[in-house]
Amino acid sequence: MLKAQLVDPGRAVPDMVLRLTGIRQEELRGAASPEIALGRLADFVRGRQPVGHGARLDVEFLEAAGLWDPSQQILDTLDIARILLPGAASHSLPLLSTEMGFNQPRPHRALDDADATRQLLLRLREEAVALDEGLKESMLALVAPYGWPVARFFADALTAPSPNPEPPAAVG
Secondary structure (H helix, E strand, C coil): CCCCCCECCCCCCCHHHHHHHCCCHHHHCCCECHHHHHHHHHHHHCCCCCEECCCHHHHHHHHHCCCCCCCCCCEEHHHHHHHHCCCCCCCCHHHHHHHCCCCCCCCCCHHHHHHHHHHHHHHHHHHHHCCCHHHHHHHHHHHHHHCCHHHHHHHHHHHCCCCCCCCCCCCC
């Protein structure tokens, strides 16, 4: 089970980061070291399809720490949102959360961001499944050559039953 894990970086965290995250310096004292926390994260992610929103920076951080296999691809809800919601005012996680009708109580807190990303992925899947079949096929054809996890996302949406199937036509 995933849980929040604060990390003691071994030095003071800049005030700007504390304000952004809502974390207090005293909460970090005595928390797990970066090595222990990253090891726990690696154990948690192993064998799973990682999902993130704007996850490229996270992946770069994990690669630098030696905890990410560069051959493993992440499913990025930012990519999916840009494809499915091109007219959105913003593709930031907090604004998409609001637009899609769910709450992200504490943006920039890892567990809240993870839960918001989970909810966003589910809502984006609903949006994709409800698309016209021809449009889904076109979208899949566009992304499939790139080998993105996004292609698997659309392939799944293409094969999923429509949420509101048309009733059969009356014969008579």
